[in-house]
Amino acid sequence: MNIGDVAERSGLPAKTIRYYEDIGLVKPLRSANGYRSFRDRDVHKLAFLGRARALGFSIEDCRNLLKLYEDDDRTSSEVKQIAEVQLDRIDRKIAELTEMRATLAHLVDACAGDHRPDCPILADLAAKEEEIALLNEAG
Amino acid sequence: MNIGDVAERSGLPAKTIRYYEDIGLVKPLRSANGYRSFRDRDVHKLAFLGRARALGFSIEDCRNLLKLYEDDDRTSSEVKQIAEVQLDRIDRKIAELTEMRATLAHLVDACAGDHRPDCPILADLAAKEEEIALLNEAG
DNA sequence: GATAGGGGTTCCACCTGATGGAAGGTCAAT
DNA sequence: ATTGACCTTCCATCAGGTGGAACCCCTATC
Numbered sequence: 545m546n547i548g549d550v551a552e553r554s555g556l557p558a559k560t561i562r563y564y565e566d567i568g569l570v571k572p573l574r575s576a577n578g579y580r581s582f583r584d585r586d587v588h589k590l591a592f593l594g595r596a597r598a599l600g601f602s603i604e605d606c607r608n609l610l611k612l613y614e615d616d617d618r619t620s621s622e623v624k625q626i627a628e629v630q631l632d633r634i635d636r637k638i639a640e641l642t643e644m645r646a647t648l649a650h651l652v653d654a655c656a657g658d659h660r661p662d663c664p665i666l667a668d669l670a671a672k673e674e675e676i677a678l679l680n681e682a683g
Numbered sequence: 684m685n686i687g688d689v690a691e692r693s694g695l696p697a698k699t700i701r702y703y704e705d706i707g708l709v710k711p712l713r714s715a716n717g718y719r720s721f722r723d724r725d726v727h728k729l730a731f732l733g734r735a736r737a738l739g740f741s742i743e744d745c746r747n748l749l750k751l752y753e754d755d756d757r758t759s760s761e762v763k764q765i766a767e768v769q770l771d772r773i774d775r776k777i778a779e780l781t782e783m784r785a786t787l788a789h790l791v792d793a794c795a796g797d798h799r800p801d802c803p804i805l806a807d808l809a810a811k812e813e814e815i816a817l818l819n820e821a822g
Numbered sequence: 823g824a825t826a827g828g829g830g831t832t833c834c835a836c837c838t839g840a841t842g843g844a845a846g847g848t849c850a851a852t
Numbered sequence: 853a854t855t856g857a858c859c860t861t862c863c864a865t866c867a868g869g870t871g872g873a874a875c876c877c878c879t880a881t882c
Contacts, residue, residue, distance in 0.1 A: 588809070592808050592809055595807070595808045596808050598783075599783055599786060599787050599808075600783050600787075609805070609808065612802075612805065613805050613808070613809065616800060617800065618800050618802070619797065619798045619799065619800065620794050620795050620796055620797055620799055620800065620801060620802035620804075621795075621796040621797055621798065623794065623802045623804050623805055624791060624794045624795075624796035624802070624804065625796075627787060627790060627791045627794070627804050628791055630787060631784065631791055634780055634783055634784045634787065635784065637780055638777060638780050638781065638784065641739070641773055641776055641777045641780070642777065644737075644738050644739050644773055645770065645773045645774065645777065647738060648738050648739075648766060648769060648770050648773065649770060651766060652766045652767055652770055655759050655762065655763045655766070656759050656760075656763075657759055657760040657763035657764075658758065658759055658760055659758045659759075659760065660758065660759055661755060661756065661757050661758065661759065662759060663751075663757070663759035663762045663763070665759075665762050665763065665766050666748070666751065666752050666757075666762055668734075669731050669734045669735050669738075669748065669752070670727070670731055670752065
């Protein structure tokens with residue numbers, strides 16, 4: 545199967561598939577004309593990768609998950625551990641964004657958004673310098 | 684003031700400060716010996732940048748915010764608009780992560796995490812290929 | 823005066839995860 | 853023979869820095 549068909553079937557752009565070959569995630573055969581020739585298992589792998597990436601797993605995680613996927617002697621605990629670490633990363637990211645959101649929403653709320661220059665958003669971004677200055681004086 | 688002191692006061696790594704100069708966010712003077720010489724307003728700017736980045740604003744947003752900050756003729760609506768767009772970005776990111784989290788948490792939950800190879804996580808990552816196949820057959 | 827240390831400088835490479843585009847080969851149909 | 857849709861490689865670019873090498877500067881100490 546040529547890369548175009550694989551792209552369609554796996555849902556990944558051809559460029560991405562080439563990139564995944566580049567970094568060793570898939571190893572398609574080559575036809576006589578030099579075209580990449582994907583077997584079913586290559587397509588499976590790519591779809592697997594697409595799903596894993598959609599869950600936010602890093603490429604290195606994907607590499608490991610793929611290895612486990614193809615290893616009949618794996619234990620589910622190995623897989624679960626990778627997933628748990630990822631879950632944790634997601635949780636921390638969500639927490640971080642939630643905090644950002646709260647701060648920013650508060651500022652947006654306080655800003656009149658009119659023709660005047662007075663702006664609590666800029667004031668806040670600038671004000672913290674003074675806090676730092678105070679911290680430095682205190683320290 | 685030398686870059687080390689500025690780094691300490693602004694909370695930004697010296698490397699980052701040099702990078703910010705590189706991309707034109709700050710323009711410190713130079714001492715006779717070639718060292719960067721930061722004025723108070725440079726330090727202010729850097730602290731401002733640190734805060735804005737902490738709220739997730741892109742460098743380009745930061746550039747614009749900084750321009751508005753230094754422009755007495757700005758309107759608060761200009762600032763608010765940038766902030767609202769960013770708020771929206773954060774909201775979408777949180778939504779995306781929350782969905783990832785739900786899926787992944789479900790899978791982690793379903794996985795025994797023991798010595799056996801059977802793993803719902805891998806099964807799920809692999810299974811979607813079949814869904815795609817079905818979709819393709821249907822299409 | 824030599825030397826050690828803790829600054830500073832530039833420049834280039836690398837990171838993640840692709841994506842865009844140029845220049846050119848291949849193939850099926852007209 | 854030529855068009856158009858494929859495919860190939862290679863190189864550059866994006867964000868937002870970070871790491872490290874090689875080298876300069878300044879002060880203090882012996």
